[in-house]
Amino acid sequence: RRTGRLEVSARWREILGYSEEEAAPLLRFWMSLVHLEDRDRIRTAVNEHCARRAPNIACECRMKHRDGTWRRVIIRGRAMWNADGRVIRMAGSYTDVTVNRLFDPLTGLPNRLHFRDEIHVALERLRSGQGHAFAVFLLDLHQFKSINDSLGHPAGDSALNEVARRVTDCREGDPSLAARVGGDEFAVLIGGERTEAELAELAWRTLRSVTAPIELCGHQMVLKASLGIAVASAETADADELIHQAETAMCAARAERETSFALFDATMREHALDRLSFEEDLSRAVERGELQLHYQPQVNLETGKITGFEALLRWTHPRRGEVRPVDFIPIAEANGLIVPIGAWAMKQAARQLVAWRTAYPLEQELGISVNVSPVQLAEPGFCDTLRAVLRETNAPAEYLKLEVTEGVFLDPRMAVTLKEARDLGFRLKMDDFGTGYCSLSYFQTTRFDAVKIDRSFVKDIDSSREAMEIATAIVSLARTLDMKVIAEGVETPEQAQRLHSIGCRFGQGYLFSRPVPAEEAERLIATQNGREDTVRSLEALEPSVSGQFAWVI
Numbered sequence: 001r002r003t004g005r006l007e008v009s010a011r012w013r014e015i016l017g018y019s020e021e022e023a024a025p026l027l028r029f030w031m032s033l034v035h036l037e038d039r040d041r042i043r044t045a046v047n048e049h050c051a052r053r054a055p056n057i058a059c060e061c062r063m064k065h066r067d068g069t070w071r072r073v074i075i076r077g078r079a080m081w082n083a084d085g086r087v088i089r090m091a092g093s094y095t096d097v098t099v100n101r102l103f104d105p106l107t108g109l110p111n112r113l114h115f116r117d118e119i120h121v122a123l124e125r126l127r128s129g130q131g132h133a134f135a136v137f138l139l140d141l142h143q144f145k146s147i148n149d150s151l152g153h154p155a156g157d158s159a160l161n162e163v164a165r166r167v168t169d170c171r172e173g174d175p176s177l178a179a180r181v182g183g184d185e186f187a188v189l190i191g192g193e194r195t196e197a198e199l200a201e202l203a204w205r206t207l208r209s210v211t212a213p214i215e216l217c218g219h220q221m222v223l224k225a226s227l228g229i230a231v232a233s234a235e236t237a238d239a240d241e242l243i244h245q246a247e248t249a250m251c252a253a254r255a256e257r258e259t260s261f262a263l264f265d266a267t268m269r270e271h272a273l274d275r276l277s278f279e280e281d282l283s284r285a286v287e288r289g290e291l292q293l294h295y296q297p298q299v300n301l302e303t304g305k306i307t308g309f310e311a312l313l314r315w316t317h318p319r320r321g322e323v324r325p326v327d328f329i330p331i332a333e334a335n336g337l338i339v340p341i342g343a344w345a346m347k348q349a350a351r352q353l354v355a356w357r358t359a360y361p362l363e364q365e366l367g368i369s370v371n372v373s374p375v376q377l378a379e380p381g382f383c384d385t386l387r388a389v390l391r392e393t394n395a396p397a398e399y400l401k402l403e404v405t406e407g408v409f410l411d412p413r414m415a416v417t418l419k420e421a422r423d424l425g426f427r428l429k430m431d432d433f434g435t436g437y438c439s440l441s442y443f444q445t446t447r448f449d450a451v452k453i454d455r456s457f458v459k460d461i462d463s464s465r466e467a468m469e470i471a472t473a474i475v476s477l478a479r480t481l482d483m484k485v486i487a488e489g490v491e492t493p494e495q496a497q498r499l500h501s502i503g504c505r506f507g508q509g510y511l512f513s514r515p516v517p518a519e520e521a522e523r524l525i526a527t528q529n530g531r532e533d534t535v536r537s538l539e540a541l542e543p544s545v546s547g548q549f550a551w552v553i
Helices: 010-015 027-032 036-050 098-102 112-128 145-151 153-170 196-210 239-256 266-283 325-334 338-359 374-378 382-393 406-410 412-423 465-480 493-501 518-528
Strands: 057-064 070-081 087-096 134-141 177-180 185-191 214-216 219-221 225-231 260-263 291-300 306-317 321-323 367-371 400-404 428-433 450-453 484-487
Touching: 010 087, 036 057, 036 070, 070 098, 070 112, 098 112, 112 134, 112 177, 112 185, 112 239, 134 196, 134 239, 145 153, 153 177, 153 185, 153 196, 153 214, 185 196, 196 225, 196 260, 225 239, 239 260, 239 266, 266 325, 291 338, 291 518, 306 325, 306 338, 306 518, 321 325, 325 338, 338 367, 338 374, 338 382, 338 400, 338 518, 374 382, 374 412, 382 412, 400 412, 406 428, 412 428, 450 465, 465 484
Parallel strands: 225 260, 306 367, 367 400, 400 428, 428 450, 450 484
Antiparallel strands: 057 070, 070 087, 134 185, 134 225, 177 185, 214 219, 291 306, 306 321
8 A cells, every 4th residue: 555655864854954843754745845857757767666677766856955945866765575566665865965066176166057056946936026136147258268278277277266266256145156157157146136237337347357367377367258147037937048048148248349248138039049040051151152262362562463362251141142251250260160161261272273373374473362260270180171281282382371360379379380380381471460469579489471561551551650650660570570561451542652662562452453253363363464365354344353453653
């Protein structure tokens, strides 16, 4: 006969905070303390054992303490059968593993599991009218992996412990809980009724604290971070929904600028779904043939002769149409898609280079520059990709040039990778020189063959003395270090004249041509080689394509 009785020890009652008088010796009482999501798991484990399909009962679940918090326990047990094969009794044990399972071993803070449980309790109190409104902060550190890679994991662990201390010091409210919920993610449960202005002030205080300089291995590091805020209500479905809202707001903040925060609203969910769809489409763009390279000529400012091209990515989306590089390349870098896309672009450019140099043997100096992201350079197999490209295309490495920005020097490993690439024969160009973080000392460790004067200096060169002086200084530095100089964004003959007058020999910009598909670029090469018979005449081309190559300063 089933009695439904369950006898538990004094230690077990103590684990869950109940006295002997409060704890009914009934199975249904103790099952009522088990988290709803875990009850089926327990029933399945018991039934499997009773049917002799499992040697014992072993199951982990959450049980509610008398104070409303959750304890994580492991239930173990065995059944006893009579001669007829019927279960007549079960005996077992409960082990409290809350501390071991719910705290981050590095920082000592509650982990994601514990944080979810605390939100669940707070939501139940809010719905019952016994608790107050609360909010969740979710904070994500940017490019934290570079600390581990450049300074080692002990330095990374020290940084995480310091961030944990700062986040904990900034928390406010009752109840209040700071947690480490991911490798470089932290969360704070903010209790109490707060206005948006009060939440914003606390968010800025947290960001200012976290992004203050940290001393690591003799280096002062400044971390960047984004913070998302989600406010709970009685309509909030569960802890996972609230955390997801905070994550969505955090991503919105990160897309806005480097260190910022955002408060979740419904439009963010729509934007997040659109971004997810965008990323999925981007991940398939290569195989679907939606990506292509356009080529913008680089010319000799004295003769107007084409000396090379810069290969630039273009994406034609089947529904969105032409997607600007500024809209898809940062996303590709953020989710790592730039690695396979960059490898594809390198191979395409290499094949095009071989085709043009074969078709126009007189153009022995003709080269193609390919932009390389710091994300690509950080990949351990980047130089293996370069070797594969050379092997598969037979492209001459010295004419397949790599353009990088000053940001590559933020990670010491990238200088090593660039040296290896140069040892393979590739030539290196510094793009957007003077606009980033480059120290002149980097030119002592990494040999560059050319620097590009950024368009921000070129556009004002005929009206601003400061812009003219900066351009002159770049040309002088390049000459001293035996580097070529290429000016970007040349749009007028006056700009070209001034650049030529200070010793800049090469230019690139709309004055000569917009970036054009490979077929249009080849027409430009053919024309200056006297091969007009094989292509349409330049006069028949669009003005934005034909440019003005016939002029000489």
